[in-house]
Amino acid sequence: MRIISTAYYPVTGFSDPVQWLERIDFYTCILEALATRAEVHSLEHIGIRTKLVRKGVHYHFRSLGPVSRRLPFSNHRFIRSLQPDAVLVNGISVPMQVLQLRAALGSKVKLLLWHRDEKPGGRVRTQLQRLADSTVDGYLFTSPGNAAPWLKKRILKPDRMHYLLHGSSVFLQGDGxxxxxxxxxxxxxxxxxxxxxxxxxxxxxxxxxxxxxxxxxxxxxxxxxxxxxxxxxxxxxxxxxxxxxxxxxxxxxxxxxxxxxxxxxxxxxxxxxxxxxxxxxxxxxxxxxxxxxxxxxxxxxxxxxxxxxxxxxxxxxxxxxxxxxxxxxxxxxxxxxxxxxxxxxxxxxxxxxxxxxxxxxx
CATH class of the missing domain: 3.40.50.2000 (Glycogen Phosphorylase B;)
Incomplete structure (x- = not known):
């Protein structure tokens, strides 16, 4: 199984890819664990273009500007070139990008959207998310309580809900x-x-x-x-x-x-x-x-x-x-x-x- 992780939020303040990956180790540790059971690629957006393999995960650093964030054609073509079986999207409040991603990948690739801390938006975004919902295979929330506002407003469908924390810990119990x-x-x-x-x-x-x-x-x-x-x-x-x-x-x-x-x-x-x-x-x-x-x-x-x-x-x-x-x-x-x-x-x-x-x- 080939799994791609991506997001639509550019990051500033980092130019060293290793430093960035260490900063988000609460998430990369999940990718590393996943890489023991699947082929895992992750797209990162810190303003540089490079790639590296770290602890079994293939990291692709790609640009994401104000326009390409909303119209990510290049990144979607790149994801399609990797021939994924599944794509994990970090964040659920990106319906325009999800609709474009589904159009680029076709119907066979599984799309999972991972809730971070977003809350339901206004009328226009709500309508877009209901439209995008038909293209999504599943949503990952920390708990049923976090999903409840989205279900109450009928933005997302309950049969696509799964409950997994979006980060973990690289720290271990030790002597203090x-x-x-x-x-x-x-x-x-x-x-x-x-x-x-x-x-x-x-x-x-x-x-x-x-x-x-x-x-x-x-x-x-x-x-x-x-x-x-x-x-x-x-x-x-x-x-x-x-x-x-x-x-x-x-x-x-x-x-x-x-x-x-x-x-x-x-x-x-x-x-x-x-x-x-x-x-x-x-x-x-x-x-x-x-x-x-x-x-x-x-x-x-x-x-x-x-x-x-x-x-x-x-x-x-x-x-x-x-x-x-x-x-x-x-x-x-x-x-x-x-x-x-x-x-x-x-x-x-x-x-x-x-x-x-x-x-x-x-």
Whole structure:
């Protein structure tokens, strides 16, 4: 089976293909696992033209400008020249391109569209997507809850829905004592938060809830990695609070691989998001054995299963209660179960196996 992965979004800020592939290792690890069972090609658009083979995957770096993004004739001819059995399209809000891709490939090639974080659009796009829907063999969503708005508006058909996370983790469970010593928090329960500092990710709710937690558990500690528009307000909030200034650290923007020792050091991963298409940082935390404390949104509920503790998005008191529950012995002992859930359901191998099953019609 020959499988092609493509997208219609150009990327800026990268000129080194290897650096780019390392930046998106949460996705390329799935392609690499898939390459053990099929011939896999991936089209990448970072503004250069080159090709390379890496861990069994054939990467083709091709241009994608403002016009060719909407009218990708050249890329579609190239995809057709590879004679694929299936094409994975990253993103579902590209109906014009999907219609053109189907016209270029004919009816026999399977088309799967992988939902990222898109929400249903306006009237014109909705009509186009309903038209494109007739040409698509399947859609990949993280969870039924993520697909629900599309089904409710009858944009997509329920018989074409499949549920697979659009990214995984290259991180593994490891010893975090070295990082704990560096932080001088060897014996403290550590909560970790990773993401953009914006209203949707809602890190301020995490700070408020953690400050309340410190009244009963002054030994607890919080690490927050990321940057964004709320960064200065959060720094000011921590500086103004005696308990937070001792027990919370903002790490700023870290290189992706620098996050792994943070996951190893942490006991818990906190996510307060109001919406997530998937939850890559959440998945990375699971792979390292962090017990999840998370907002009750469809994608995170699906990822966590019956593990960890949850709360209603935006509920400071609810998050504090969830953190207190997480500190109970029965949740502390969930670390191995968390890693097992990742391996069975969200590892690169598990996702690749799910793709093969879908494409094989089994």
């Amino acid at each position: 004592m070295g990082m704990r010593r560096q932080l001088q928090w060897e014996h403290n329960p550590i909560f970790l938060w990773v993401g953009r500092l914006d209203a949707n990710k809602d890190p301020m709710t995490v700070l408020h809830a953690f400050e309340r937690l410190l009244r009963l558990h002054p030994e607890a500690r919080l690490l927050m990695a990321g940057t964004g528009e709320l960064e200065e307000a959060m720094k000011a909030r921590i500086a103004a609070s005696g308990p937070l200034s001792v027990s919370a650290k903002m790490l700023g923007a870290l290189p992706h691989r620098a996050l792994e020792p943070m996951y190893h050091a942490a006991d818990y991963f906190v996510s307060a998001s109001h919406y997530e298409g998937g939850g890559i940082a959440f998945c990375e935390a699971l792979s390292c054995g962090c017990v999840p404390v998370y907002s009750r949104i469809p994608s995170l509920m699906h990822l966590a299963g019956n593990l960890g503790a949850s709360f209603v998005p935006g509920d400071v008191a609810g998050l504090e209660r969830a953190m207190r529950v997480a500190l109970l012995p029965e949740l502390v002992s969930q670390k191995e179960a968390v890693v097992q859930r990742f391996r069975e359901s969200f590892s690169p191998e598990a996702i690749a196996s799910g793709l093969i099953t879908i494409l094989s019609g089994r």
